[in-house]
Each structure stands twice: as structure tokens, then as C-alpha cells.
Amino acid sequence: MAFFQMEGVSKRYGGVSALQNASLSVEMGRIHAILGENGAGKSTLIKVMSGVVTPDEGRMIMEGREVQFASPAAANRAGIACIFQELSLLPDLSVADNISISNPPKHFGLIDRKAQRRIAEEALARAGGPDIHPLTLVKDLPLSRRQIVEIAKALARKPRILILDEATSALAAADVEKVYTVLKRLRSERLALLYISHRMQEIAELADDCTVFRNGRNIATYRAGTKSDNEVVELMIGREYSHVFPPKPDVGRQETPILLEASGLSWTSRIKDISFRVRAGEVVGLGGLDGQGQRELLLALFGVLRGLSGEIRIEGKPVSVASPHRAKASDLGMALIPEDRKTEGLMLPMSVRDNLSFAALGRLSHFGVIDRDVENTAVADMIRLLAIRADGTDIPVGSLSGGNQQKVLIAKWLMITPRIILLNDPTRGIDVGTKQEFYKLLRQLADAGRAIIFYSTDYAELIGCCDRVLVLYGGAIKRELVGKEITERALVSSALNIGRQAEEAGEKSVAAR
Amino acid sequence: MRDWRYHVGENRDTLLAFAVFLIMFGIYTGNHPAGFTANVVTTAANKGVILALVAMAQTAVVLTAGIDLSVGMIFLLANCLASWIVVGSPGMTALGLLGVLLVGLLCGAINGLVVIFGRLQPIVTTIATGAVYFGLALFLRPVPGGDVNSELADSLTGQLPGGIPASLVVLFLIILTIWLPFRRSEIGRAVYAVGSSEAAAYMSGVPVRKAKFVAYCLSGLFAAMGGLFLTFFTYSGEASAANGGAYTLYSIAAVVLGGISLFGGKGSVIGAVFGALMFRTIGDLLFVFDLEPLWQPLFQGVVLLLAVSLGSLRLFQIRNRLDLFG
Numbered sequence: 018m019a020f021f022q023m024e025g026v027s028k029r030y031g032g033v034s035a036l037q038n039a040s041l042s043v044e045m046g047r048i049h050a051i052l053g054e055n056g057a058g059k060s061t062l063i064k065v066m067s068g069v070v071t072p073d074e075g076r077m078i079m080e081g082r083e084v085q086f087a088s089p090a091a092a093n094r095a096g097i098a099c100i101f102q103e104l105s106l107l108p109d110l111s112v113a114d115n116i117s118i119s120n121p122p123k124h125f126g127l128i129d130r131k132a133q134r135r136i137a138e139e140a141l142a143r144a145g146g147p148d149i150h151p152l153t154l155v156k157d158l159p160l161s162r163r164q165i166v167e168i169a170k171a172l173a174r175k176p177r178i179l180i181l182d183e184a185t186s187a188l189a190a191a192d193v194e195k196v197y198t199v200l201k202r203l204r205s206e207r208l209a210l211l212y213i214s215h216r217m218q219e220i221a222e223l224a225d226d227c228t229v230f231r232n233g234r235n236i237a238t239y240r241a242g243t244k245s246d247n248e249v250v251e252l253m254i255g256r257e258y259s260h261v262f263p264p265k266p267d268v269g270r271q272e273t274p275i276l277l278e279a280s281g282l283s284w285t286s287r288i289k290d291i292s293f294r295v296r297a298g299e300v301v302g303l304g305g306l307d308g309q310g311q312r313e314l315l316l317a318l319f320g321v322l323r324g325l326s327g328e329i330r331i332e333g334k335p336v337s338v339a340s341p342h343r344a345k346a347s348d349l350g351m352a353l354i355p356e357d358r359k360t361e362g363l364m365l366p367m368s369v370r371d372n373l374s375f376a377a378l379g380r381l382s383h384f385g386v387i388d389r390d391v392e393n394t395a396v397a398d399m400i401r402l403l404a405i406r407a408d409g410t411d412i413p414v415g416s417l418s419g420g421n422q423q424k425v426l427i428a429k430w431l432m433i434t435p436r437i438i439l440l441n442d443p444t445r446g447i448d449v450g451t452k453q454e455f456y457k458l459l460r461q462l463a464d465a466g467r468a469i470i471f472y473s474t475d476y477a478e479l480i481g482c483c484d485r486v487l488v489l490y491g492g493a494i495k496r497e498l499v500g501k502e503i504t505e506r507a508l509v510s511s512a513l514n515i516g517r518q519a520e521e522a523g524e525k526s527v528a529a530r
Numbered sequence: 531m532r533d534w535r536y537h538v539g540e541n542r543d544t545l546l547a548f549a550v551f552l553i554m555f556g557i558y559t560g561n562h563p564a565g566f567t568a569n570v571v572t573t574a575a576n577k578g579v580i581l582a583l584v585a586m587a588q589t590a591v592v593l594t595a596g597i598d599l600s601v602g603m604i605f606l607l608a609n610c611l612a613s614w615i616v617v618g619s620p621g622m623t624a625l626g627l628l629g630v631l632l633v634g635l636l637c638g639a640i641n642g643l644v645v646i647f648g649r650l651q652p653i654v655t656t657i658a659t660g661a662v663y664f665g666l667a668l669f670l671r672p673v674p675g676g677d678v679n680s681e682l683a684d685s686l687t688g689q690l691p692g693g694i695p696a697s698l699v700v701l702f703l704i705i706l707t708i709w710l711p712f713r714r715s716e717i718g719r720a721v722y723a724v725g726s727s728e729a730a731a732y733m734s735g736v737p738v739r740k741a742k743f744v745a746y747c748l749s750g751l752f753a754a755m756g757g758l759f760l761t762f763f764t765y766s767g768e769a770s771a772a773n774g775g776a777y778t779l780y781s782i783a784a785v786v787l788g789g790i791s792l793f794g795g796k797g798s799v800i801g802a803v804f805g806a807l808m809f810r811t812i813g814d815l816l817f818v819f820d821l822e823p824l825w826q827p828l829f830q831g832v833v834l835l836l837a838v839s840l841g842s843l844r845l846f847q848i849r850n851r852l853d854l855f856g
Binding site for chain 2: 069088089090093101105106107108109110111114115118119121123126127128130150152153154170284285313316321322323324340361
């Protein structure tokens with residue numbers, strides 16, 4: 018009997034299944050790695066385990082007894098501590114305060130600061146950060162030190178299962194080594210560790226067991242080291258395709274002029290020396306795992322980031338894009354369709370008409386007064402072009418369906434007739450029908466001579482829509498895939514940064530079959 | 531041990547407020563015709579303590595990243611109620627005091643419940659409840675009047691042997707018996723956690739709702755104490771909307787001057803106390819330098835604007851412009 022078991026766990030968000038009949042068993046004194054590509058169900062799995070979400074179906078068994086967690090606190094009490102990707106530290110409180118935030122030591126009903134300090138020092142030492150002063154405020158620590166505090170905080174709860182979700186993604190190499198040592202020691206102290214990471218080297222170094230997730234199901238569990246990188250990629254791919262993509266034009270568009278060219282773009286530690294070109298009529302995808310700098314790259318092009326170094330050229334002329342307002346000006350002609358339509362894209366309580374006109378108001382006005390006739394014509398054109406289904410243009414955009422909201426968002430930017438269109442994961446959370454319309458539109462825009470940069474977390478979309486794909490890893494372009502090279506295998510293995518060998522080996526084995 | 535440096539760092543803004551106040555108060559008494567005498571200090575202390583208590587009320591809510599626009603009205607309601615019930619024999623007076631404090635606590639509790647369970651923004655909630663509390667105050671005292679146990683009032687606004695202002699001692703005791711234990715309790719920690727990052731607090735298993743509720747209750751309680759002191763000072767109750775509004779705004783000013791972050795999670799009521807004393811001294815300074823009293827709002831406004839600007843210096847460090855709006 019395993020120490021902790023999950024059986025038949027399912028979780029749906031709206032119509033989308035995040036987990037389907039998933040099972041997992043975790044043993045004490047072992048490090049269990051969870052693998053899978055974007056959207057395979059890994060995050061939902063640990064959210065269920067740590068009490069953040071309740072599953073729709075299935076059960077969890079710990080030490081032979083069935084358990085249910087109504088809140089993160091309940092999971093904590095049962096001995097499950099989780100270190101999330103987004104840090105859960107309180108920036109204005111001291112390290113010691115943070116470490117014992119959920120269960121501070123008390124003395125006559127008040128927090129015993131001496132005991133708290135002792136706990137903090139002990140936990141920090143165990144977590145590999147004995148040099149961190151317990152009285153420092155968390156906001157004064159660099160990101161990599163905060164991660165150590167986060168581990169210390171989890172350890173101070175005396176967990177028996179410790180879940181680490183991308184725990185090393187923010188760490189510098191020297192700190193990663195320390196974390197490895199800590200994790201190995203915890204394993205020898207009979208803790209069960211669940212380790213989620215995209216770095217294959219880490220998994221090879223640390224894991225005892227591995228489980229691969231795909232489409233919300235656990236596909237395979239195996240002992241670490243018994244499968245090659247190539248076999249692992251094989252297990253991770255094989256998504257079910259349910260989209261229909263318009264045909265791509267044949268290659269041979271080298272003749273078209275280069276619209277956008279970036280060279281040596283760098284920004285803090287999130288973007289590292291990125292250079293690329295996009296020709297008119299091209300759809301260039303951004304691939305890679307979520308959070309490898311794709312979003313920042315789009316923001317950089319659109320003038321949102323301060324202190325960006327490197328050069329951006331439009332039609333060969335160097336330009337400096339100081340703000341989104343500048344980016345959309347007609348001589349640059351850029352549009353960014355943001356990822357979160359509710360906060361960065363639309364003004365939900367305002368009408369469909371107003372939302373459509375926002376970006377293009379300058380073009381619809383004479384001497385600062387909006388010309389209603391011009392506006393109405395333009396709005397009607399867009400509604401027809403994108404087939405937006407709305408009961409008139411005066412209803413609030415928030416009352417439309419998700420798919421139609423997304424169409425309004427795209428139409429809003431098409432109103433300025435942009436030459437360069439940046440898309441940040443635009444199909445997230447919209448229905449299949451709307452997706453298909455969107456893919457068709459994307460190709461139409463490209464054929465009309467626009468340059469398109471398309472970031473998507475769905476590999477199928479990159480394969481189906483893009484002429485080229487730039488795969489990012491750790492803020493840098495690791496690989497460029499062109500035309501027929503864009504396959505799921507290539508995308509996954511370059512996203513994991515395990516190089517071409519695995520892929521070539523895979524092709525040989527396929528050929529041998 | 532380098533601990534003291536962290537302790538100083540943590541209380542830097544409070545210490546700064548204290549230092550600035552000392553300098554201003556030094557200038558004030560140095561130029562006062564009567565000089566640094568017990569009477570000058572006591573009068574300044576009494577006016578300061580009233581605002582300090584309202585500012586403490588504001589602090590409790592601001593620490594959770596909220597704002598309480600009803601503190602001035604709870605303060606007035608307590609004043610009007612006290613002018614009815616804090617009278618008579620020592621026993622009656624004691625019951626009256628308790629009654630006023632309970633009403634303050636209740637007002638704060640209502641604010642808290644509406645904010646937590648109604649999921650309304652604190653600013654809207656407290657404008658509405660503030661109007662209700664003012665309505666009640668007006669009902670109690672349609673015209674200014676009433677009375678208060680004058681022995682109690684005189685002893686609390688007078689001087690102790692040695693010329694120490696009694697009101698300051700009471701304020702000190704309130705901080706010692708209510709604030710310091712609160713600051714060191716689990717729920718006090720939770721209040722700071724909620725203000726610092728509500729999502730992280732929730733994910734850490736901190737009782738978010740309870741923390742907010744206690745913060746609003748504490749706010750009501752402090753505001754009622756301020757109302758009691760106003761009654762001791764004026765010997766009467768008056769439901770003046772202008773007064774209530776002014777105290778609400780001044781309390782926010784004092785909070786900012788006292789180094790408490792309006793984004794929540796940072797600061798201490800002790801800072802608010804010095805902020806309040808500072809704000810009062812600004813007005814007094816104009817008096818000793820024989821400037822037109824009409825200039826007082828302008829002068830206070832300029833000082834406040836400068837203080838707030840200091841707090842926004844961090845915006846220059848932001849690298850992603852989207853964070854400016856977050």
C-alpha cells in the first residue's frame with residue numbers, strides 16, 4: 018500500500034477537462050517527478066492534492082484512510098505542504114513571520130517571537146539558507162533567496178509530503194545545487210517528494226520515479242533512468258487534435274519585404290539577446306513552455322517594458338517604441354492582442370461599439386470629435402468581417418460569450434489596420450468553432466501582407482497555423498523550426514531544451530519501424 | 531548581533547515620523563509666547579490625542595489595504611452618545627463609557643461584515659455606513675448640547691503631578707494594552723498578511739475574513755475612544771457633518787504622514803499617532819508665526835502632498851509599465 022494514493026480523480030473547468038480519471042501513488046523516502054507538456058493537467062493535480070481545488074470525482078487515500086481537503090490549511094494539517102510556482106510569501110513581513118505564518122508558536126496567547134525565530138533559523142538551515150537573517154523583510158530579498166524561504170516555510174510545517182512546482186525555475190545555478198542537496202537530504206529523512214519540473218537534467222539528477230501526464234490522464238509511471246529522453250518525449254506527445262486548420266501557402270515567400278526585425282533584445286533576466294525577422298505575409302509562432310519569456314517579448318515589441326536594450330527595425334528603419342500609444346501609430350502600425358481579455362483587453366461594462374473604437378479613435382475623429390457616421394460604418398464592417406454575434410452594438414461587451422468577446426478584442430485592433438499583429442495566446446478559453454474561424458482569419462490577414470507573431474501554449478495551433486516557430490527557453494530563442502520541421506516532437510523536445518539528438522534518434526526509430 | 535538594524539529598518543517610517551514631529555514641536559514651543567510650559571503641552575496633547583485616536587482607527591483598516599471613510603462619523607456618534615450617557619454617579623458613568631465603546635465596536639463590526647460578506651469595496655461601504663452613523667448621531671443630538679461627567683473629563687484632559695498631560699498617559703495605556711498585544715497576536719499578524727498580499731495569505735492558510743473583521747472592529751473601537759475624548763474636551767455632543775468629514779480626511783493624512791502604506795501591510799498605529807501629532811502641530815506652527823489662520827488648509831495641504839509624493843518614489847524603479855497599474 019502506497020503512502021498516498023489518488024484514484025480516478027477528475028476535474029472540469031467549464032466544458033474543459035483538466036483532469037480525467039487520473040491516478041497517482043506516492044511513496045515515502047522517494048522523489049517522484051511529474052512530467053507533461055502545457056495543459057497536461059500537472060498544476061490541477063497538485064492543486065487537488067494541496068486543497069486549493071476540490072475534485073469533481075475520485076478519492077485520495079493517505080496511510081490507508083480516505084482524506085478530503087476543503088482548503089490549503091486542511092491539506093497542511095494532514096501533512097501535505099506545497100511550494101507553488103507563484104510564490105506565496107507576504108512581501109511586507111519578515112522571513113521569520115512568513116515561515117510560521119500559518120501556525121505561529123504562542124506563549125500566553127501571543128506570538129512567541131523567540132520561539133518563532135528559533136523555528137525560522139532551524140527551517141532556513143534545513144532549506145539550505147542558513148545565511149538568510151530571519152528578520153529581513155521578504156521584499157528585500159532577491160527572487161532566488163525568496164525561493165529558499167518558500168522551501169523553509171513549507172518545511173516548518175513538518176510535512177510528510179512536499180510538493181515542489183517548478184521550484185528551481187527562479188534560481189541561479191549555484192542555488193539549484195543547494196536545493197538538490199536539500200531535497201536529497203529530505204528524501205533520506207523519509208519525506209515523500211513530488212517534483213514538477215520541465216528541466217530534464219533535473220529530473221535525471223533527482224527523481225526516483227516518474228509519471229507522465231497527457232490530456233489530464235496519467236499515461237505512464239516508470240522508474241527513473243529506465244527510459245531515454247526520446248521515449249519520454251514520445252509519451253508526452255500524442256495530443257488529440259480536434260481543430261481544423263486552413264491550408265498553409267507553399268514556401269517561396271522570400272520575395273516579400275521584411276516588416277519587423279529585432280536584434281539583440283534583452284530585458285532584465287527575462288529576455289536574453291533575442292534576434293529575429295518577420296516578413297510580410299508570414300505567421301511566426303512563439304513556442305516553448307509557458308513562461309519562458311514569450312509574453313515579455315511581445316510586451317517589449319509593443320513598448321511596455323522600460324530599460325529594453327537591443328534594436329527594433331520596422332521596414333528597415335530603426336524605431337524606438339516608447340509606449341503602446343506609439344506602437345499603434347500609423348507609421349509603426351503594431352497591434353497587440355493581449356492574453357487576458359478581461360483586464361488588458363476589453364472594458365467589459367462598456368458597449369461593443371465603444372470597445373471596438375478605442376484603439377482607432379484617432380482615425381474616427383475630426384478635431385477630437387468622434388464622427389458617429391464613420392464610427393458606425395467601421396464598427397459594422399468589423400462585425401461583419403469577424404461574424405461577431407451580438408444583439409446590437411450598444412450592449413455591454415461583458416454580456417457576450419467568451420468567443421465573441423475574443424472576436425471583439427481582435428476586431429478592435431483590426432480597426433487600426435495594423436501591419437504587424439502580435440498575438441498573446443489568443444485562443445485560450447474559447448470554443449472550437451470560434452477557434453476555427455480565428456485560424457482562417459489569421460491566414461487571411463497574413464495573405465493580405467500583414468506580419469504576424471503568434472504565441473500559443475497549444476502546440477497543435479503552432480503546427481497548424483505557423484510558417485515558422487521560434488522556440489524560447491529561459492528567455493532566449495533555442496531553436497527555429499521552419500515549415501515541415503514544425504512537428505509536435507520537435508516542439509516538445511526543443512521546448513524541454515533536450516536538443517536535436519533525441520529527436521533525430523526518435524525519427525530513426527520511427528523509420529526503423 | 532545585527533538584529534537592531536532590522537528592528538530599526540522595520541520601524542524606520544515610525545521613527546522618522548517621531549523625529550519630524552519632535553523637530554516641529556520644538557520649533558512650536560520655542561516660538562510660543564509662553565514657551566515650553568505644562569499648559570502649552572497639555573493643550574497640544576489634548577487636541578493631538580483626539581486626532582491620534584481617529585488616525586489609529588483609520589490605521590487598523592488601512593493595514594488590510596482597505597480604507598474607512600466612516601471613522602469620523604463613528605467618532606461623532608460616540609461623541610453624541612457620550613453626551614447623553616457618560617453622566618451621573620461613578621457607576622453610571624462607567625456603564626456609559628462601556629456603552630459608548632460597545633457602540634463603536636458594533637459600528638466597526640457592521641462595516642467589517644458588509645465588506646466581507648457583501649463583497650463590497652471598503653470605500654463605498656464606509657461612505658454608506660458613515661452616512662447611517664451620522665444620521666444616528668443627528669438623531670441623538672439634533673442641536674449641540676448635553677453634558678458629561680465633568681470630574682472624569684477634567685481629570686482625563688488635565689495634568690498629572692509633574693505637569694504630564696493625562697490624555698497622553700491614557701493614549702499610552704491604550705497602545706500598551708490594546709495595540710501591542712494585538713500586534714503580537716496571531717490575528718494581528720494575519721491583518722498585516724492580508725494587507726500585504728491577500729492571495730498569498732489565503733494560500734498560506736491565514737484566516738483572511740477573521741483578520742478583516744477584527745481590523746474593522748478595532749477601527750470602530752478606536753474611533754469611539756476618540757469620540758469620548760472629544761466629549762471630555764468640549765463637555766458636550768454635536769453632530770456636525772463638517773467636523774466628521776474633516777476628521778475622516780485628517781485621519782488619512784495622519785496615516786500617510788505616519789508612514790503607513792495605503793497599499794496595506796506596512797506601518798503601525800504608533801506611526802499614526804505621531805502623524806496625527808505632526809498634522810496638529812502644522813496648524814499650531816502657523817499660529818505662533820502669526821500667519822493668517824486662513825492659510826492653514828493651504829499649508830497643511832502642501833505638507834501632505836509632499837509627504838505623499840515621497841511614497842511614490844518607488845514607481846521610478848518599475849521596469850514593466852503594466853506593473854504601474856497593478
